[in-house]
Amino acid sequence: MRSKIVAGNWKMNKKFDEADELLYQISEELSNNPLKDVQLVVCPPSLYLELATDFAESSDLKIGAQNVSHQKSGAYTGELSVEMLNSVDVEYCIIGHSERRKYFSESSEMLAQKVDNLLEFGIEPIFCIGEQLDDREAGNHFDLVKKQLSEGLFHLSASEFSNIVVAYEPVWAIGTGVTASPKQAQEMHAFIRGVISEKYGSDIAEETTIIYGGSCNAKNAKELFSNKDVDGGLIGGASLIAKDFINIANSF
Ligand code: PEP
Numbered sequence: 001m002r003s004k005i006v007a008g009n010w011k012m013n014k015k016f017d018e019a020d021e022l023l024y025q026i027s028e029e030l031s032n033n034p035l036k037d038v039q040l041v042v043c044p045p046s047l048y049l050e051l052a053t054d055f056a057e058s059s060d061l062k063i064g065a066q067n068v069s070h071q072k073s074g075a076y077t078g079e080l081s082v083e084m085l086n087s088v089d090v091e092y093c094i095i096g097h098s099e100r101r102k103y104f105s106e107s108s109e110m111l112a113q114k115v116d117n118l119l120e121f122g123i124e125p126i127f128c129i130g131e132q133l134d135d136r137e138a139g140n141h142f143d144l145v146k147k148q149l150s151e152g153l154f155h156l157s158a159s160e161f162s163n164i165v166v167a168y169e170p171v172w173a174i175g176t177g178v179t180a181s182p183k184q185a186q187e188m189h190a191f192i193r194g195v196i197s198e199k200y201g202s203d204i205a206e207e208t209t210i211i212y213g214g215s216c217n218a219k220n221a222k223e224l225f226s227n228k229d230v231d232g233g234l235i236g237g238a239s240l241i242a243k244d245f246i247n248i249a250n251s252f
Helices: 016-032 046-057 082-087 098-103 108-120 133-137 141-153 182-200 202-207 221-225 242-249
Strands: 004-009 038-043 062-065 092-095 124-129 165-168 209-213 232-235
Touching (some): 016 242, 038 092, 108 124, 141 182, 182 202, 232 242
Parallel strands (some): 004 232, 062 092, 092 124, 124 165
């Protein structure tokens, strides 16, 4: 179902005490000033997932993982399975982040498998797509985003697809301080909704949550979120400061 979501991707940041403190600050802020009509999601490093889901029990916070194995269980040293995420009440999982595609060579096939495993356990994938600067400069950005969508997700049935959150993250905007302009974001989000509509029909497309990621912060969130096809944000750097993260969630 289409909803407003602001999700924080902590990446590989924060020691245990710092993670504990940040989760405390976020949940305090949420209980003092509850958010209206927007779901806040925190995606900490896996080591802190159980700590985070404990905090989430007493607040409106939901917890997501940053990654999961494409394998279901067994001899895969260092990996975490969907079943494990489910066993500590994780509700979302980021899939296909550009850093995973780049540094860990995650293929579309692998991503599609991860999506299937997550859906089996009722965990919502936050599926990331987005072009490199070269692609945009060459005018290939729409084709590339369409390819990522179809290779990672379009094997799903319509009812399975309705559990997906799409995150449009132009790679050139991630961690660079350069944000897509509100016009660029709206244009791509409308395009993504159109591609989903071609595949699954307009009702499903209208119900799909499509969030924006890439140097979104407390200053530019309002302008980005005011676009009709932008349903929130996937936030990296700015999600590491409780006040900024909450301010972003209050930017609709
Ligand atoms: C991200 O990594 O998903 C992200 C959007 O990072 P940042 O907000 O720091 O650009």
